[in-house]
Amino acid sequence: MQWSIQEIARLTGVTSRTLRHYDAVGLLPAARTTASGPRRYDRTALVRLQRILLLRDLGLGLGDIAEVLDTDQGEAEALRTHLVSLRAEQDRLARQIASVERTVAALEKDPDTKEDIMAKDMFDGFDHTQYEQEVTERWGRDAYQKSDAWWRGLGEQGQQQWKARLETLIKAWTDAAEAGLDPASDEAQAIAARHAEWLVAVPGTPGHEQGRPDRGYLLGLADMYVADERFAANYGGTEGATFVRDVLRVYADQVY
Amino acid sequence: MQWSIQEIARLTGVTSRTLRHYDAVGLLPAARTTASGPRRYDRTALVRLQRILLLRDLGLGLGDIAEVLDTDQGEAEALRTHLVSLRAEQDRLARQIASVERTVAALEKDPDTKEDIMAKDMFDGFDHTQYEQEVTERWGRDAYQKSDAWWRGLGEQGQQQWKARLETLIKAWTDAAEAGLDPASDEAQAIAARHAEWLVAVPGTPGHEQGRPDRGYLLGLADMYVADERFAANYGGTEGATFVRDVLRVYADQVY
DNA sequence: GTAGAGGTTGACGCCGCGTCAACTTCAACC
DNA sequence: GGTTGAAGTTGACGCGGCGTCAACCTCTAC
Known part of the structure; x- marks a missing residue:
């Protein structure tokens, strides 16, 4: 037949x-x-x-x-192996959906709040600021998850405090830039140290476990402050951001 | 810059x-x-x-x-549209995972039970026996879901009864084939009618809502009884299955 | 002069087929 | 004999989002 x-x-x-x-x-x-x-x-x-x-x-x-x-x-064995990747894909999808939902929700709120500055500085930084390719593999996508969960866990009061700390930092930076401080000066380096502390306090930040920011992450972020005008705006425009970057570069050279 | x-x-x-x-x-x-x-x-x-x-x-x-x-x-609008397809993909994945799990479980049990004959006859038939391309689009993947849910809902007793009905049918077929009945004879056609009834009782069967099996489905299944030796074995080998097919063809010509 | 770093364009590969395109073969009908 | 149609064949492009050579150019530093 x-x-x-x-x-x-x-x-x-x-x-x-x-x-x-x-x-x-x-x-x-x-x-x-x-x-x-x-x-x-x-x-x-x-x-x-x-x-x-x-x-x-x-x-x-x-x-x-x-x-x-x-x-x-064995057929069953192959299928069980297959199940593992199917479940992984399922997890990935679930995370992506959650991420899209958050983004949609954020877009529908007022886009010009202080919180947004923070989000730009911290969360977007995690996603797309990367200095070395090798570093890329170390801080994966879950960085966002962790930091986001932490942020929500802070509550109203904690978030307010955090914002205040950010504003104090920003004021210190802009004052120092206007004063024309030497990037290598002790005063400028002190601000850099506070900045590094501020960053690393967030779970999910590359270097959080070590207590100080990953060098590549810090340098990449510094560059991004200058390159991206939305970041630069936070630090007094391109000039101010350039100052921040230079100070952080010196800081990185000395500390690491 | x-x-x-x-x-x-x-x-x-x-x-x-x-x-x-x-x-x-x-x-x-x-x-x-x-x-x-x-x-x-x-x-x-x-x-x-x-x-x-x-x-x-x-x-x-x-x-x-x-x-x-x-x-x-609007960015938000695009993302919401995107969410729809993401969720659809999520559902598809969930169904697929469930399906793989069922298959693995079935493979790990004894593969030669009566139940397996049923599964071959009914469930695999839904998946891969298709007579016309247009029909393909009408009975989608959810056919399996429906029939599977129905089967589990039967309970122990109901499943036993169902298996008994199947064995009675098979015996009628093999007896008729050995007796050398004319496919167009009333006796043979009566078995075909019972077979059609038996098939269509299962939710998810193409034609279940109409109370009689879809013509294309029935003809495709008849061909498969002959073509696939695992099916043929149920009906007394290739000869027996050929008889079943011929009877069902006549039946289809007369009824539809 | 030469090595090395960084740039360019071009093309293939992946995955699972859908979708033409261009052609042949065989049977049926006038 | 010719024509038509159904069913078969091989060959190639396309999709999505790049990774990965390959072959070449250009500039700088030693």
Whole structure:
């Protein structure tokens, strides 16, 4: 008993193109009568195809399916391995959805609150300020999660205090810049130290566990203060931000 | 203030390749000094890049990002639309995971129970037996869900009864085949009618709502009884299954 | 002069096919 | 004999978002 490619297609619900593809990649070779004639499928092929489709519907890739079918490895084992990546993907999706929801909610509130400055400075910094590629791998996406959870946990009062601390810092920076302090001076370096402390207090900050900010993170953030005008605006424009950056660079050279 | 491609890469954590890609597709054009010289980026570009990366991390495609940035449409609106597809994907994943778990559990039990015959006949049939492409779209993946829920809802006793009904049917088929009945005879057609009833009683079966199986589904299943030896084994091998198929074909011609 | 760092364009690869395109073969009908 | 149509074939592009060579140019430092 043999069937043409169309008959197999109708029997199983896949397209003939798919069957040719499976033939081309060797997943389901067709038994041809001649070298380049029409493909013919027998019962063995049909059974194999049904196992293929079952595993495909479960989300396995064609390569994995071939491995399961050709080596005599346990099907259940492969599926359990597959489950792990499915669950990982599920977690990733859940986090992403939560993130999108937060963003939508934030967009619908007034976008010019003090809180927003903070968010720009801290949270966006986590996401996109990265000085070295190697560093990229160390502080993953969960940094945002941690810091966000911490922030909510602070409560109204704690958040107010935090904002006040930020404003004090900013005032110190702008005053120092206007006074024309030497970036290497003790006064300027003191502000840098306070700034580093302020940053590292947040869980999720690269270096939080070590008690001082990651060097690459700090330098990248310093550059970003100058480069991004939204950050720069917080520190008295480009000039002020440049001063902050220079001080932080000296600080980093001395401390690390 | 301008930056080279590497500087931007370090500042934002993306690779230079990515920046060239964004330039190539027009998402983030670089301001070049000459036609084919090194790319230079200014503050405007940096800010745009950061918005791009934010939206990218939220899962938007580059095309959607370009649309959001270039047309003056609301960002929140785009994100809400995006949320819909994210949630759909989440549901799909959840179903798939449940399906894999069921399969793993089934594989770890004894694979040669009566229940398995049923599963092969009914559930796999829903998944992969399709006679016409148009039919494919009508009975989606939820058929399995429905029938599975129904099966569990039957309880021990109900499942026993169901299996008994199946065995009675199978015996009728094999007896008729051995007796050499004419497929068009009343006796054979009566078995076909009982078979159709038996099938359609399951919620999720194509045609369940109409009270009789979908014609394409029935014909496809009949073909599968012959084509797939695991099915054929239930009906007394290829010969028996061929008889069943022929009877069902006549039945389909007469009833529909 | 040469090495090295950083830039350029161009092209392939991944995954699972959908979707033309261009062609052949075979049976059926006039 | 010619025509038409159904069903088959191979070959190639496209999608999404880049990673990863490859081959080449340019500038600076020793």
